[in-house]
Amino acid sequence: MRILIIILFPFLSTLIAHGETKPSDQEQFALWEKLVQPSKGEAMPIGNYSAGCLQGAESLPLSGPAFVVMHPERKRYFGHPELLSYIKSLASTVRDNHLGILLVGDMGRPRGGPMISGHASHQIGLDVDLWYSLPKKAPRKAERSRLSAGHFTANGKLAHWNKKLTKLLELAIQNPSVDRIFVNPIIKQSLCRSEKEAAWLHKIRPWWGHDDHFHVRLNCPAGSNQCQPGTPIPDGPGCDSDLAWWFSEDAKKTLIDRGKKERVFPVLPAACAALSAQ
């Protein structure tokens, strides 16, 4: 064995010196995409929402009494048990309020971690995308992989919005485990006008896209000491200069620049490398 190492050493060191043994970003994304089973152990988010992983993930049933998972073929219906409870409980509340069936979009992968397409976050099992559309009847199985979410803004304005959707957001944010909810800036702007006095506006945060779904992010669960909380939300309802920026030239330019950037594989905590290798 020692002889083999001695023979190979100059070869290996050349490879390392040229960085050829380090997998590319694409290869690292692909590696996480290949993990199809949750890891063992108690549920534990590790790292932050945009650079982390999830030990002991659970899968949400593909349908329940008041919800349906959309695009199950993407296999992004895994999360922390608190996220699963949150979704089930919100779906029941939505049903009790006669709003319709809750359509569940992407949660996370079986071990959390970075995703090859789409989201930068959704990595520690505490994020879920929920559709604004609230059908009266659950979509049939074949439709769940075919339908796409309807958009609720058009030409820089709100479109097809109604009071039911405002109520949906209000119900979604009531749970104290919610850290924040991301919506399109046009939707936030409209809520700032119609719900001026509402304390819950504080946690509704503007972000690009998010006009066909809203993104719920939960706080780090109690006792999960490897989970890094998000940056604090500025005080107040967030309807002033903070919101105005989203309609500025600077925001347009930032969006264009974001589109040009190649996706970079994030630096994950060491515990995530161990989790991916299990």
Ligand SMILES: [Zn+2]
């Ligand atoms: Zn999302």
